[in-house]
Amino acid sequence: MKKKLSLILLALTAALMIGCGAKEETKQVKTLDDLEGAKIGVQLGTIGDIYASDYEGDEAGTVVERYNKIADAVQALKQGKVDCVIVDEQPAIASTANESTLVILDEPFALEEYAICIAKDNDELLTKVNEALSELQADGTVDQIINNYIGDDTKGTCPYVSPDDVSYDNGTLVVATNVAFPPYEYYDKGEPVGIDMELITAIADKLGMQVKVEDIEFDSIINAVDSHKADVGIAGMTKTEERLKSINFSESYVTSKQVIIARDPSLSGDGIGFVDNLKRNFVDDDRWTFILKGLGNTLIIALCAVLAGMILGFLVAIVRVTYDKTGGWAFLNTICKLYLAIIRGTPMMIQLLIIYYVVFKSVSVPKLLVAIIAFSINSGAYVAEIMRGGIMSIDGGQMEAGRSLGLNYKQTMTSIILPQAVKNVLPALGNEFISLIKETSICGYIGLMDLTRGGDIIRSITYEPFLPLVAVALIYLLLVQLLNLGVGKLEKNLRKSEK
Numbered sequence: 080m081k082k083k084l085s086l087i088l089l090a091l092t093a094a095l096m097i098g099c100g101a102k103e104e105t106k107q108v109k110t111l112d113d114l115e116g117a118k119i120g121v122q123l124g125t126i127g128d129i130y131a132s133d134y135e136g137d138e139a140g141t142v143v144e145r146y147n148k149i150a151d152a153v154q155a156l157k158q159g160k161v162d163c164v165i166v167d168e169q170p171a172i173a174s175t176a177n178e179s180t181l182v183i184l185d186e187p188f189a190l191e192e193y194a195i196c197i198a199k200d201n202d203e204l205l206t207k208v209n210e211a212l213s214e215l216q217a218d219g220t221v222d223q224i225i226n227n228y229i230g231d232d233t234k235g236t237c238p239y240v241s242p243d244d245v246s247y248d249n250g251t252l253v254v255a256t257n258v259a260f261p262p263y264e265y266y267d268k269g270e271p272v273g274i275d276m277e278l279i280t281a282i283a284d285k286l287g288m289q290v291k292v293e294d295i296e297f298d299s300i301i302n303a304v305d306s307h308k309a310d311v312g313i314a315g316m317t318k319t320e321e322r323l324k325s326i327n328f329s330e331s332y333v334t335s336k337q338v339i340i341a342r343d344p345s346l347s348g349d350g351i352g353f354v355d356n357l358k359r360n361f362v363d364d365d366r367w368t369f370i371l372k373g374l375g376n377t378l379i380i381a382l383c384a385v386l387a388g389m390i391l392g393f394l395v396a397i398v399r400v401t402y403d404k405t406g407g408w409a410f411l412n413t414i415c416k417l418y419l420a421i422i423r424g425t426p427m428m429i430q431l432l433i434i435y436y437v438v439f440k441s442v443s444v445p446k447l448l449v450a451i452i453a454f455s456i457n458s459g460a461y462v463a464e465i466m467r468g469g470i471m472s473i474d475g476g477q478m479e480a481g482r483s484l485g486l487n488y489k490q491t492m493t494s495i496i497l498p499q500a501v502k503n504v505l506p507a508l509g510n511e512f513i514s515l516i517k518e519t520s521i522c523g524y525i526g527l528m529d530l531t532r533g534g535d536i537i538r539s540i541t542y543e544p545f546l547p548l549v550a551v552a553l554i555y556l557l558l559v560q561l562l563n564l565g566v567g568k569l570e571k572n573l574r575k576s577e578k
Contacts, residue, residue: 108163108341111186115139120152120161124298126191126317127165127337147296148259148535149174154544156181156342164340167191167315169229171338173261174542180346184339192331193263195279196312198304199327208311208329211285215278221332224277228262239277241284249287254279255309255526257297259539263315266540268364275313278332294536295526301326303526306436360546366537373533374554376447380529381516384454388515389508391455392462395419397492399463400470404478405488415463422460428521430457435525446527450519458515465507469500509566513559530554 106117116139121128123145134141144161146152152164153174165188166174175181195212197205215221226233256275258264264273271292283290293309300312305326315335318328351359361367395415402412422430431453439449473496481491501508523532534551538544 105159105342106162107344108184108339110184111188111339114141114163114339116141117162118142118144118160120144120146120155120164122149122152122166122297123147125166126189126319127167129319129321130189130337131165147298148539150259150539150542150544153178153181153340153542156340159342162341165337166340167260168336168338169262170260170315171340173265175340177351177542180342180344181340182343182346184341186339188337188339190334190336191317193315193333193335194318194328194331195282196301196304196316196322196326196328197310198307199325201310201327204310205327205329207286208282211282212330212332214285215281216332220281221278224274224281225333227277228274239281241280245284245287247287247289250289251291252279252283252286252288252311253291253293253309255293255295255300255303255312256314257300258292258294258536260297260315264313266364266369266536269368274333275315279311279313293526294528296524299524299526302436306440308436308440356543356546360537360541360543361550366540369528369533369536370530370550370554371533373528373530376450376522376528377516377519377530378558379447380450380454380519380522381512383451384458385512385515387451387455388458388462388511391459392466393497395459395463396466396470399467401488403471419460419463422457423464427454427457427518428524431521432524446522446525449525450522450527454515454519457518458511461511461514462508465504465511466500469504469507470496472503473499505566505570509562513562516558516562517555 106113108114108117114134115137119131119134119141121131121143128143128145131143135143144152144155146155149164149166149170152161152166155161156164157178157180164171168183168187171183175183195208197208212221220239223237224239227237227239228234256264256271258266258271258273260273260275262273263275264271266272271294276292280290293303295303297314300309300314300316301322303309304312312326316322316328318331322328361370395418398408398411398415401408431450434453434456435446435449477495477499478491481495482488486494519529520531522529523535528536530551534547537547541547
């Protein structure tokens with residue numbers, strides 16, 4: 080029998096080694112005709128995604144791989160996970176600048192015109208933006224802004240500067256964008272800059288408004304504008320018939336083209352050293368501050384949400400246990416069961432988006448507070464069931480003993496049952512806190528800077544996946560280990576009190 084088991088384990092090991100060593104089949108893309116049957120990488124929701132979808136599902140077996148960021152698609156191309164990437168020309172130039180094995184095909188994939196998106200019911204703002212844009216095009220400001228970022232002879236020589244006589248009496252223009260699209264929008268020394276950022280500033284100057292930039296995922300920009308979380312959206316966006324069903328667009332301000340990035344196996348180059356790479360990712364332009372700011376928000380959200388979630392969970396658990404034991408509070412029990420069913424039956428990310436875009440659609444609430452509310456509600460549902468299980472695990476004689484001593488139901492529950500229940504479920508509560516810390520990584524979907532998004536921003540600047548991802552992972556690991564130590568110490572102290 081042992082011999083058979085050894086042979087089975089040997090066969091499984093060999094199979095795993097063969098599987099790990101197997102490489103994905105790749106196809107070299109040299110022309111547009113080679114797209115059929117290829118694996119195409121795109122950024123989700125972009126024009127490249129829309130156009131590439133026409134190839135998807137064809138007889139040649141073309142596959143479209145969608146990524147949240149162009150940096151992720153380019154990295155997948157470098158690793159051979161996709162055969163090419165379709166993206167706008169200027170971001171393609173930026174993403175391949177330091178990649179010797181990547182090339183941009185000479186043949187353009189498609190032409191497009193960028194415009195600013197504005198909500199369907201905001202015709203007044205649309206008119207004002209178009210008028211301002213027309214004036215800026217007529218006086219050469221738009222060309223000046225573009226030349227400041229594109230062109231060997233003009234790049235960096237002619238930045239837009241707001242006039243001294245501008246008065247900002249008309250409030251704030253909230254701008255939704257995705258700051259991962261150089262040279263149209265990217266981070267420089269912690270501030271969003273680029274063609275789109277200077278252009279929207281120039282437009283806001285014409286309107287007498289201050290600019291407030293909201294950095295969110297590209298595929299959330301139209302939702303943010305449509306729900307009036309932002310006044311306008313600008314991120315190298317192209318007007319299409321499908322998008323016009325949901326949103327309005329200004330007149331176009333620049334013509335661009337979609338290009339194809341491919342790998343050329345005949346090319347090679349030397350990579351930069353580890354120390355230089357470390358410096359490029361974290362030291363240059365103080366990029367470590369993205370991680371620090373994200374960590375601070377992650378800790379604030381997690382701590383506030385776990386406290387609020389525990390209070391909410393305790394209350395729900397008491398209602399549920401009271402109904403189970405006495406039959407009282409039937410109406411409250413029904414509401415609690417509905418709450419538990421909805422929260423535990425839907426993904427956390429969907430809950431966060433609904434609370435931000437639907438519940439607080441017409442209410443201006445800080446994103447940090449929105450995240451705390453969303454995670455508190457989610458955590459409360461799981462804490463409630465953990466606590467209910469802990470309370471129900473306490474022997475029924477404990478309640479009878481308390482009542483025989485003259486304590487009422489409330490006194491018995493708070494003085495005898497709950498302390499024992501908390502002690503029993505402490506490890507489970509610690510696990511819930513750990514899960515909560517890691518779940519905060521989805522905050523980037525509403526444009527909130529958390530730890531994960533801080534690493535994503537660095538990746539979008541340097542197009543280097545390894546160091547930012549490892550740094551973020553190590554910080555999460557450190558937080559979890561510290562929490563485990565704290566919970567373990569608390570458990571020991573509670574056990575000492577039993578002796």
